[in-house]
Amino acid sequence: MDLAIKNGKVFNGIEVLGKTNIYVENGKIAKITNENLNANVEIDAKDMFVMPGLIDAHIHLSGIKGGSLLKIMFEKPEYRVLKASKWLEKLLISGFTTVRDCGEIVSLALKRAVNEGIIKGPKIIAAGKPITQTFGHGELSHDVPLEFSMSLSFSEFCDGVESCIHAARKVLRDGSDFIKIFATGGVLSQRDKPENPQLSFEEIRATVNEAEKVNTYVAAHAHGDKGARIAIEAGIKTLEHGTLLRDETLKLMVQKNVTLTPTLTIQELIYKYGKQIGVDEWGLQKINTVRESISNVVKKAKEYGVTIIAGTDLGFETGLEDIDIGKNWMEAILLVERGGLTPLEALRASTYNASLAIGSNSGLIDTGKDADIIIINGDPSENIKDIAKTISVIKDGKIVVENKKLL
Numbered sequence: 001m002d003l004a005i006k007n008g009k010v011f012n013g014i015e016v017l018g019k020t021n022i023y024v025e026n027g028k029i030a031k032i033t034n035e036n037l038n039a040n041v042e043i044d045a046k047d048m049f050v051m052p053g054l055i056d057a058h059i060h061l062s063g064i065k066g067g068s069l070l071k072i073m074f075e076k077p078e079y080r081v082l083k084a085s086k087w088l089e090k091l092l093i094s095g096f097t098t099v100r101d102c103g104e105i106v107s108l109a110l111k112r113a114v115n116e117g118i119i120k121g122p123k124i125i126a127a128g129k130p131i132t133q134t135f136g137h138g139e140l141s142h143d144v145p146l147e148f149s150m151s152l153s154f155s156e157f158c159d160g161v162e163s164c165i166h167a168a169r170k171v172l173r174d175g176s177d178f179i180k181i182f183a184t185g186g187v188l189s190q191r192d193k194p195e196n197p198q199l200s201f202e203e204i205r206a207t208v209n210e211a212e213k214v215n216t217y218v219a220a221h222a223h224g225d226k227g228a229r230i231a232i233e234a235g236i237k238t239l240e241h242g243t244l245l246r247d248e249t250l251k252l253m254v255q256k257n258v259t260l261t262p263t264l265t266i267q268e269l270i271y272k273y274g275k276q277i278g279v280d281e282w283g284l285q286k287i288n289t290v291r292e293s294i295s296n297v298v299k300k301a302k303e304y305g306v307t308i309i310a311g312t313d314l315g316f317e318t319g320l321e322d323i324d325i326g327k328n329w330m331e332a333i334l335l336v337e338r339g340g341l342t343p344l345e346a347l348r349a350s351t352y353n354a355s356l357a358i359g360s361n362s363g364l365i366d367t368g369k370d371a372d373i374i375i376i377n378g379d380p381s382e383n384i385k386d387i388a389k390t391i392s393v394i395k396d397g398k399i400v401v402e403n404k405k406l407l
């Protein structure tokens with residue numbers, strides 16, 4: 001065996017197995033057993049908690065600082081990608097071995113650089129450019145001239161079925177792993193409201209069809225119930241935010257096997273610190289309603305059996321003590337504190353459930369899975385706040401973080 005992690009209290013992504021040993025060979029988990037076998041490298045995890053590497057299923061690796069997203073239009077991608085590469089190191093140190101970028105062109109280059117070993121970071125599952133309608137959430141500002149918005153915005157535009165087919169194919173051609181669409185207005189875009197539906201059933205259906213042809217799926221940003229429902233009926237697989245969902249829509253999600261990423265972190269951030277970090281005025285005005293509502297939506301989602309996955313929606317550095325890039329475990333804490341999940345449910349949302357939803361081969365400690373494992377000096381299954389106490393990180397069977405230091 002290449003690597004052994006011995007004597008730790010193991011959570012496999014679904015349940016706590018208790019004290020056992022994990023053996024790794026060729027980057028994969030080879031054996032989980034109480035037997036004491038030899039390995040080239042051995043880690044003694046006595047009194048430690050051992051679990052799959054954390055997954056942030058909704059992030060934007062934009063490389064900007066401060067809460068005004070308009071900077072995405074005004075900072076050059078070459079610069080943003082360099083900044084975001086530093087974010088990746090922080091994410092890895094904090095225990096994240098996989099992130100899903102839900103819309104950001106620079107994430108495609110970052111993904112390639114991580115895969116080729118040029119930079120250090122978690123595995124990236126990337127949407128590339130998200131798809132927006134004209135006068136949609138993906139425009140951020142609706143006051144700038146449309147031509148300006150189309151050329152500098154972070155989104156791909158589509159209006160009408162033909163146009164959506166073309167946009168979907170362009171995004172997939174760029175190398176995207178899945179397609180992200182905006183199915184309602186949002187908080188951080190200027191003049192659209194979270195409750196406004198965006199894109200039609202036909203437009204979304206056509207986009208889903210293009211994704212399915214290459215064996216992938218569509219993730220939909222949706223706050224309002226009406227737009228969310230249209231997107232779910234059109235065949236999307238992961239619903240992002242879902243802040244204003246009604247009970248019937250949550251039940252439909254269970255039927256159609258659509259997951260919910262409540263993104264509590266971004267809402268908490270804008271609610272508590274929006275003004276301080278420079279969120280545009282329109283964002284501050286829209287945050288209260290969605291933040292107020294989501295807490296109840298998560299509790300209902302849990303009751304009906306919707307699969308909940310952890311995603312922060314962090315898209316900029318804040319410089320704050322509690323909510324910032326590299327502290328993305330905040331989502332699990334908020335799922336417990338504001339969403340009413342048990343610590344174990346929040347850990348599942350951050351590992352196995354997220355991996356199933358986003359199409360990742362980690363997130364579960366089982367034979368044949370990628371050996372993406374973290375060691376925590378604490379017990380987050382008892383106290384969720386201990387999820388912030390990662391000391392070592394193993395990615396693809398190699399120790400990449402030891403005693404909180406990047407190797």
Ligand SMILES: [Zn+2]
Pocket residue numbers: 058059060102313
């Ligand atoms: Zn987002």
